[in-house]
Amino acid sequence: MIVTLPEFFNNPSIIEIGGLRIQYYALTWILSAVFIYLFLKKHPVKKALGMSDELLNDLIFMYGLFFGAMLGGRVGYMLFYGLEQLLSNPFSLFFVWEGGLSFHGGLIGVILSIAIFSKLKGFGFWRLADMISLSIPIGLFLVRIGNFLNGELFGRPTDGSWGFIFPTDPFQLPRHPSQLYEGFYEGIFLFILMTLVQRKLTLAGGVLSGIFLISYGIGRFIIEFFRQPDWHLGFVVSELSMGQLLCVPMIILGIFIILKKRNETVS
Helix, strand or coil: CCEECCCCCCCCEEEEECCEEEEHHHHHHHHHHHHHHHHHHCCHHHHHHCCCHHHHHHHHHHHHHHHHHHHHHHHHHHHHCCHHHHHHCHHHHHCHHHCCCCHHHHHHHHHHHHHHHHHHHCCCHHHHHHHHHHHHHHHHHHHHHHHHHCCCCCECECCCCCCEECCCCCCCCCECCHHHHHHHHHHHHHHHHHHHHHHHCCCCCCHHHHHHHHHHHHHHHHHHHHECCCCCCCCCECCECHHHHHHHHHHHHHHHHHHHHCCCCCC
C-alpha cells in the first residue's frame, strides 16, 4: 500500500507565531540531549567515572550538543555538502535557518569536544568516548524521526508497496522511507548492540568506540543505497554518495582503534 503523506510532513511546526517557528526537527535535537543526559545520569558508567550530575550536564548540553553536534554538524555540512556556497559566501556558514547539519561533521565535533572536556576536567578521553558511544543511538533515533517528520532525506524511488510519497518530493514518487530505516538501525539496533557489548564483554578503553564507528559506518553505507543522494551533489564517485564516502574513513578509524586498543590493560 503506497502511503501519500499529508502536508504535515513538510517542515511541520509545533508553534508558529509571526516569523517565529519551533519545528519538530529542532525539538528532536533538544530531546536527544535530554534523553541522553537522563540515560547516562543513571548509568553505572557515570558512577565508575566519578562524574557529578553538573559535569554530565555540561558534557551533554554544552560540549556535546552545542559545540559538538550542532556546531560541528553545521561546519561539516558546509565543508562536505556546501563547499561551493561556503567559498562564494563564507557568511553562509551562519545561515542556520536554511538548515543543513552533517552527522559526520557532528561526530568530528563531538570527538573534539570530548577531547577538550577530558583535558579541562581531568577525565580519560577513551572512557568518556565509550560512555558517549553508548548513548549516541538515542539521539540518532530521535533525529531520524525528525528527518521523517520534516519530509527530508527521503529514499530513492521504490516499486514496493511500502513506498511513501512525501509532499516535499518535487516528483511525487513512491520512495523508500530511508529515515525510518536509519532510525531503526542507527537508533534501536545500535543501542541494543552497544548495550549488550558493554554488559557482556570486558573491553579496554576505546574498543567500544571503535565498535560504534565500524557498526554505524557499515550500516549507514548500506542504507545509503536506499536513500536519495543530495540533489545538488548526486553521486560523488561512481554510484556512491557523499554519505557513503564519509563512512569509509569512519570504518577504517574504528578498525584502527580496536587493533590499537585490544591488547591494552582493561581499566
